[in-house]
Amino acid sequence: MSLNYNIIVGLEIHVQLATRTKMFCGCELEFGQPPNTRVCPVCLGMPGALPVMNKAAVEAAILTGLALNCTISRFTKWDRKSYYYPDLPKNYQISQYDLPLAENGYIEIPLEDGTSKKIRIRRAHLEEDAGKNTHTLGNFSAVDLNRAGTPLLEIVTEPDLNSPSEVRQLAQELQRIVRYLGVSEADMQKGHMRFEPNVNLHITQDGQVFKTPITEVKNLNSFRALERSIACEVNRQLDEFLATGKTLQIGNKSTYGWDDVNQMTVLQREKEEAHDYRYFPDPDLVPVAVSDEWLSRIASRLGELPLAMQQRFVRDYGLSDYDAQVLTAEKSTAVFFDAAVRCGAQPKRICNLLTQTGLKLANEKQTTVDALGISPGRLAALANMVEAGQISATSATVIFETMTQTDEDPAQIAEQKNLLQKNDAGEIEALIEQVIWENQKAVSDAKSNPKKAKKAMGFLMGQVIQKSKGQANPKIVAELLNRKLMA
Amino acid sequence: MNHQIDRQLVERAALLSRLELSESEIAQFSTQLSAIVEYIEKINTLHTEHVEPLAHCLPVHNVLRADEPRGSLSNAEALANAPDTIDGYFKVPKILDDNSGA
C-alpha cells in the first residue's frame, strides 16, 4: 500500500485597523477600558441611530489591499449580514458581500529555506467587529460592547498553503506588512489579528486521490497555536481517514477549536449550520467610489514593503538572510539601518551594532532603535571607527550606550573614556618584544608544536593586549606577532 | 414563480427572524402571507433584464467621516434601558454555543 498526502490550507484573517475611532461612530478605540464605556447610540444599535463611515478605515483597507497586490474596487458598498448573537447589538453586521474593497492579490512569504512563495489573496473586505460575550461560571453570560463597531479587515487567502510552517510564515509576514503600513498594531495578545485556517488533506492512496473533509479551526491567539493546530489537524484527519475513509462532501465542514492547555484541536460544531445571512445592501449607508486621484494619494503612502527591503539588504548590502530578517522585523529598525548605511558606513558593521547593541537597548527602554537618541549619521561614524580599528567592538558597545545619554559624537566619547585603540606599530612592537622575552615556552610552542600552536598564539596575543591595557588594536597585534614569530 | 407560503416557509422565516410563533399565528400567517405574496408576484410579469436595481434614490456616494472622537455614553447611560445587567455588563442567560459569525 502506498500512501502520501498534501496539506491544503486556506486562511481567513481578521485584522483590526488602528484607527482612532470606530468604523461607523465617534467612539474611541481603547483597549482594556471598563465594560460598556466606549459605546454610543450608534454602536449600541440604539433605535434611530445611524452609521457614518470612517474615512481612515477605508483608506487603511485600500492601502493594505494595494500592499497585498490586490485590484481595488472602484465602486463598493456596504451590506448587512444578519444573524442573532448577543455581542451583535443590531443583530446584523455591516460588512461587504459581493463587492469587496480588494480582490485577486497575493502575498509573497519568505520560506525557511531562504526562498519565497506567492500565496494568492482571494479578497479583502471591511467589516465591523462584534462586542465580547464573557462566559462566566454562573448561569449567565455578560456582554461588553466596547469592541462592537471596531473596523476589521477580513482577508481571505486561496488554499495555497501546504505546511504548518508556511501558515506561520504567512501570518508573520502579514503582521510585518500591516505594521509597516501602520494600519494595525497587529498585537496578537490584544486580538488584533485573528486567524481561522481551513484545513484538509489530499491523500493519494494506491494511485487514487481522496480529499478529507475540511475543518475550520477557531480561537487561535498566537502564531505557535496557529502552526500547531494545523499540525494537529493533519494528524487527526489522517487518522480519521485511515479509520473511517470519510471524504469531503458538501455540508460536512466542521468547526474545531484550539485547546491551548492540551495542545490539541477540539470539535465544536459537527456540521455547518443552515445559516442564511440574508445579505443585502445597507440602506443607511451610501456606496464608496474610489477615484484615480484618491487611489494614487493612498498608494503614495505605500513605501517599500518588508520582504522587498529584506531582499534588498541581502542583494545590495551583502547581509545574510538572517541579519536582513532581524533588521526588517520592524520598520523603524530597517529604515534606521538603511539611513545609517546611506551615511557611508559598512552595512555589516551597522548591522552588528544595531542587532547586538541597539535592539537590546531599545528593548530595555521599551522603545525603537530610531528613538534611542542617536542619529543615523553618528551610528555610521561609530561603525566607521570600528572598521578603521580605532576602537574595539567592546568599546563600541560602551560608546553606543553613552551616545544614547549624551549629545556627543563617538570620537569625543572614545577619547574621553580613553577607548581609542593603539595602532602605532612601533609602540606595539615594543610590547611584543617584551612579551616574547617573558614567555619563551609559549613562543616555542607557537613556533614548532602544531598541537599547541593556536592556543599559544592566543595566549601571546592576550598578553600583548593586556600590557596595552586593552588599547592595542588586535588586528595589528596579530599581524606583527605573526611576522615576529615567523622571522 | 408561484410560491405558496406553506407552513414550512413560515416556520423557516420565523426561525430566521427569531419569532416564536404560536400554532394559530403560523396558520394565520400562512394564509395571509400567501395572499400577499401572490399579489406581489405581479412584479415578475414585468421584463426588467436591462433595468438596474435601484436601492437608493439619492445619487450620492462617499459620505465619509473624519477619524475624530465624538465622545461616548457613560456606562450608566449605556445600560439605562437594559432589561438585565451585571457589573456594568448586559446580562443574558448563559450562551452555550458559539455562533459568533464575524
Place this chain on the structure above:
Amino acid sequence: MSDFQTALELRDAIAAQHCSSTQAVQQMLNRIEQVDPTVGAYLSIFADRAIQDAKRIDQKIAAGQPVGPLAGVPVAVKDNLCTTFGTTTCGSKMLEHFVAPYNAHVIERLQAADAIIIGKTNLDEFAMGSSTENSALRKTVNPWDSSRVAGGSSGGSAAAVAAGLCAASLGSDTGGSIRQPASFCGVTGLKPTYGRVSRYGLITYGSSLDQIGPLTRDTADAALLMNIIAGHDSRDSTSASESIAVKPDYLADLKQPINGLRIAVVPTLNAGAEASVQNAIEEALKVYQSLGAERIEITMPHFDYAIAAYYVIATAEASSNLARFDGVHYGYRSPNAGNYIEVYSKSRDEGFGPEVKRRIMLGTFALSSGYYDAYYVKALKVRNLIRQDFVKAFEKADCLMLPVSPTTAFKIGEKTDDPLQMYLADIYTIAVNLAGLPGLSVPCGFDAKNLPIGLQIITNAFTEDKLLRIGQMYQSVTDWHKRNLPL
C-alpha cells in the same frame, strides 16, 4: 373651539405679546385634557416641561432677547422620534418603557427654534399601518367621526392638528404615513424629498423610504416647519448636503403663484377612487385651471406595480432594521425566556404586534436565499421603472396631481382582518416614496358623510419650495383647510 390659529399666527401673536406662550400652552393642555380622552392622539404629554419652556420663552420675549422662528408655539411629535425626555415607544409594547439616550435631529432643530414640544403622538406600531389601529398602546380616532380611523401611521399627529391639540406636528412617511392621515383628518401634510430631512433619531422602518415631515393647518405652516427641520446633518449618511440641493427659504416666496403651471393627471389612476374623491379632485383641478394652470393627461405605466414593489422593499429593510429589538440591550424581555435564544424569540413574539410580525416575516422571506433575486432584486428594478415614469412625467409637467387615498376615512375595524386590502389602499402614496420625491396632501373637499378629502401634489426631487407654492395657490382661493370640526 372655533378658528384654530395656525402656528404662524400663534407665533406672531406671542412675539407681539398679544398672548403669552404660557397662556397658549396652558390652553392647549386644557383642551388636550378635555378632548384627547376621546381622540386618543397622544401617547405622552409633557405638561410641566412645556409650561417651564413656555415661561422661559415668555421671559426671553419680555426681555427683548432674540428668539427662534417657532418661539413659544406648542407642537407635537410622532412617538417614533427619539427624545431624551419621556419615553419613545413607537406605539409598541417592545419599547413601552424605552427612554432614548439622545434626541433626534428634528427634535434638536425644534428646540433650537424655541418650539414647545408638548407631547408625543400615537402611531401604528413601528409606523407600520394606515389606520393607527396597529398601535399597541392606544386607540386614536378620527376627530371628524369617532367611529372612523384617523389614518396612519402618523394618525396621532394628524388627529392632534385637526382637533386643535397642537399648533403643528411632525410625522414620518414611509409609504404615505403623513399624507394619508392628513387627508383623512383634513389637515396639510408634507412628505419631503428623501434626504431633505435628517433621519437621525427617527426609529427606522424602511431606511430607503422613511422621511420626517410636517402636519399642519396650512401650507404656510408646512413651509415654516420645513425651514426649521430641513437641511444637512452629518450624522445621517443619506442626508442631502448643500452640494446636492441648497436649502431654500420655504416661506419667502410662498405667496408667489406659479405662472403657466402645468399639471399632469393620470385619468386611469383617478378612476380607481370612489366617486366623491374623484369629484373633489376634478373640482380642485378646475380651481387650478381657473388660476391659469394647464392640465396635461399622462400615463404612469408602472404605477400599478408600486404596492407590490413597496411591500417587498419596505418589509425587507424592516426585517433587518427591527432585528435589533431582541430583549438583550434594551426594550421588552420576555419573563418566560429560559435560555438566551428564547430571550430573542419569546421577547420578539410577545413584544411585537401582528402587523409588525407579518412584515418582518414577509421581509425575511424576500431576503432569504432562493427568493432574494425573484423578490428583492426584482422589486428594486421595478422601483427604477417607477422612478423613470416620474422622470418622464416631469419632462412634461411641473407637478402631478392625484388623490391621496381612494376613500375617505374608513370605519375602525373595517380592514383589520385583511392586511392585503389595507395595503392596496396605499396605491396613490407609495410610488412617491419609492421614487424618493416630495408629496403634499391638501384638503380639497368633503364627502357626503362630512369626511375630509385630500388632494395629493407631487413635484420633482428637492423642489418642496415649488410644491408648497402650488399648494398655497390652492389654499389662497379655497377654505377647505379652514373648516372646523363639528364638535
